[in-house]
Amino acid sequence: MAGMNGLSVRGLCKGYAGRAVLRGVSLDVPAGERFALLGPSGSGKTTLLRIVAGLDHPDAGEVQIGGVSLAGVPAERRGLGVVFQDPLLFPHLTVGENVGFSLRLRGERGRALRARVEEVLEQVGLSGYAARRPHGLSGGQAQRVALARALVTRPRVLLLDEPFSALDTPLRRELRGWLTALQEATGTTMLFVTHDQEEALNVGQRIGLLLDGTLAQVGEGQAFYTRPASVTVAAFFGGVNFIPGEQRGGEVRTELGVFRVPVRREGRVTLTVRPEALRLADEENAVRGEVVASEFAGTHRRVTLRAGLQRLVWHAPPHEAVTVGQPLTLACPASACWTIPAG
Numbered sequence: 001m002a003g004m005n006g007l008s009v010r011g012l013c014k015g016y017a018g019r020a021v022l023r024g025v026s027l028d029v030p031a032g033e034r035f036a037l038l039g040p041s042g043s044g045k046t047t048l049l050r051i052v053a054g055l056d057h058p059d060a061g062e063v064q065i066g067g068v069s070l071a072g073v074p075a076e077r078r079g080l081g082v083v084f085q086d087p088l089l090f091p092h093l094t095v096g097e098n099v100g101f102s103l104r105l106r107g108e109r110g111r112a113l114r115a116r117v118e119e120v121l122e123q124v125g126l127s128g129y130a131a132r133r134p135h136g137l138s139g140g141q142a143q144r145v146a147l148a149r150a151l152v153t154r155p156r157v158l159l160l161d162e163p164f165s166a167l168d169t170p171l172r173r174e175l176r177g178w179l180t181a182l183q184e185a186t187g188t189t190m191l192f193v194t195h196d197q198e199e200a201l202n203v204g205q206r207i208g209l210l211l212d213g214t215l216a217q218v219g220e221g222q223a224f225y226t227r228p229a230s231v232t233v234a235a236f237f238g239g240v241n242f243i244p245g246e247q248r249g250g251e252v253r254t255e256l257g258v259f260r261v262p263v264r265r266e267g268r269v270t271l272t273v274r275p276e277a278l279r280l281a282d283e284e285n286a287v288r289g290e291v292v293a294s295e296f297a298g299t300h301r302r303v304t305l306r307a308g309l310q311r312l313v314w315h316a317p318p319h320e321a322v323t324v325g326q327p328l329t330l331a332c333p334a335s336a337c338w339t340i341p342a343g
């Protein structure tokens with residue numbers, strides 16, 4: 001039970017013209033949580049959001065809020081607020097009229113309506129903007145008006161589909177911080193769709209990674225780096241070191257030697273260690289090899305070590321003096337190692 005305003009998605013399937021886009025997606029977003037749905041272009045994020053919003057119908061599965069199915073409930077009666085990448089404001093209406101639009105549709109008028117509109121405009125940092133027209137607004141302001149319009153009816157769940165993708169990076173960062181604070185103030189359950197990892201990590205208290213219509217992993221941001229569920233997930237988050245091995249308990253036997261790891265398993269595995277976690281040291285889990293590449297990459301130096309048939313990538317400090325051809329010993333701290341069951 002996800003609480004009164006918790007969102008649940010159960011076994012959602014959707015295809016277009018015989019091509020599966022969602023292949024049985026189940027997801028629980030507890031009441032009051034900010035959940036980021038992350039995935040590359042075409043992974044099915046928008047399709048999932050549109051089904052939750054009631055703008056599209058699933059082939060199978062259902063959506064629930066507070067444990068109650070929304071099957072057959074039209075979009076406008078689902079108690080949702082939706083924000084898209086395009087703010088979609090009515091150009092001929094004022095900011096206040098845009099924000100109050102859905103309240104008017106519900107028959108609200110007069111002072112109560114104006115007071116509620118002013119209240120949400122203040123929440124999004126635009127008090128005093130009610131009489132303005134949309135055309136004079138900046139991109140960030142227009143998107144905040146769209147958010148005010150979504151919040152004005154006090155939705156049970158707020159859905160956002162790439163709301164900041166059209167804006168430049170500094171503004172995007174600012175709006176994210178501001179959205180997070182706003183969500184904390186209102187306690188609204190939030191599903192935030194993005195293709196941007198940094199944005200997902202920033203906004204989401206938890207993240208769901210959607211790959212090819214399937215949730216590849218759901219959890220806290222850090223787990224995608226330190227405890228990836230698959231090689232694909234690890235690679236999506238910039239993992240590059242994958243070493244086949246045979247695990248017994250907390251040790252993995254590989255071509256590069258025996259590694260101590262913080263997870264116990266038995267059988268064939270892929271050992272992975274983050275490139276930024278390697279250390280220039282000769283200690284536990286050390287790998288000796290020869291540098292075959294050393295490239296300055298701005299925030300770090302990308303060093304490739306060859307050891308036997310394996311390659312290990314290390315993100316060294318940017319000004320570390322490492323040259324091609326030199327021997328090098330790198331330690332893989334046990335706490336930074338992880339294993340993924342093979343096959």
Ligand SMILES: Nc1ncnc2c1ncn2[C@@H]1O[C@H](COP(=O)(O)OP(=O)(O)OP(=O)(O)O)[C@@H](O)[C@H]1O
Binds near residue numbers: 043
């Ligand atoms: N109405 C539709 N008719 C046919 N195909 C569709 C329709 N809607 C989506 N698709 C296809 O479904 C796949 C998933 O689309 P979706 O928009 O859900 O992905 P996405 O993860 O949101 O990607 P993007 O970030 O590019 O929007 C795409 O291949 C898309 O072409």
